[in-house]
Amino acid sequence: MSMELVVHDTPETMAAAAALRIANLINEAESSFSIGLAGGSTPAATYRALVDLDVTWDPVKAWLSDERWVPHDHQRSNGRMASEALMGKVNESLLRPRWGDLLDPRDSAADYEASLRSIHRNHRPDLVLLGMGDDGHTASLFPGTAALHERTRWFVANDVPQQKEERLTATYPLLWQAVNIIVLVVGAAKARAMKESFAGTTPAGRLDEGDAKVQWFVDDAAASLLS
Numbered sequence: 001m002s003m004e005l006v007v008h009d010t011p012e013t014m015a016a017a018a019a020l021r022i023a024n025l026i027n028e029a030e031s032s033f034s035i036g037l038a039g040g041s042t043p044a045a046t047y048r049a050l051v052d053l054d055v056t057w058d059p060v061k062a063w064l065s066d067e068r069w070v071p072h073d074h075q076r077s078n079g080r081m082a083s084e085a086l087m088g089k090v091n092e093s094l095l096r097p098r099w100g101d102l103l104d105p106r107d108s109a110a111d112y113e114a115s116l117r118s119i120h121r122n123h124r125p126d127l128v129l130l131g132m133g134d135d136g137h138t139a140s141l142f143p144g145t146a147a148l149h150e151r152t153r154w155f156v157a158n159d160v161p162q163q164k165e166e167r168l169t170a171t172y173p174l175l176w177q178a179v180n181i182i183v184l185v186v187g188a189a190k191a192r193a194m195k196e197s198f199a200g201t202t203p204a205g206r207l208d209e210g211d212a213k214v215q216w217f218v219d220d221a222a223a224s225l226l227s
């Protein structure tokens with residue numbers, strides 16, 4: 001599959017366009033719509049724009065494409081960010097990995113995978129939203145980490161030395177089977193990683209190696225090194 005690049009002049013116009021695309025995909029769904037929500041900070045503007053659009057939320061089953069190993073109410077929690085930015089639109093349906101200070105992240109990831117497999121028993125994920133770090137990581141598939149090589153499990157705990165906390169992340173087998181992937185990237189700090197990703201040399205640059213249609217929604221600054 002190729003990767004489609006959609007460039008908008010500012011982060012705001014990118015967020016508005018991405019929200020419209022997401023709303024259209026959700027509203028086209030006949031029955032249920034499975035969406036993997038991106039973490040980090042970039043997606044918040046798109047989530048807020050999405051809340052203002054006319055979306056049929058009932059069929060939506062939301063989950064997280066990755067999560068930091070922190071309590072659900074921690075300010076670094078992706079689930080908390082997504083739930084707040086989407087202003088409760090997915091609260092009932094948002095599936096979040098279990099956290100507990102006595103819980104092993106690997107057990108939480110295995111439980112989460114089992115839940116994801118039951119949601120997607122005979123149904124590909126309809127849409128996975130992702131971001132990209134300035135090192136080209138996506139979800140919590142960081143360069144040089146073990147999760148990059150996982151080809152069986154859909155969700156794993158990943159030790160990321162370059163990050164403060166352990167991560168739980170979707171793996172390529174899960175991402176590659178999505179119908180659609182949308183990657184949301186803004187800012188000049190991401191320009192080099194964008195160039196490397198479109199050369200296929202970063203974790204985010206491998207998103208097109210499966211069956212998913214991959215669209216990148218970016219702003220001019222992030223696209224500034226792409227020919």
Ligand code: 6PG
Pocket residue numbers: 038039040041042043066067068078130131132133134137138139140
């Ligand atoms: C996370 C995200 C991660 C994020 C990138 C970009 O848990 O941090 O899943 O992959 O998308 O790090 O983060 P920003 O949007 O904050 O630049």
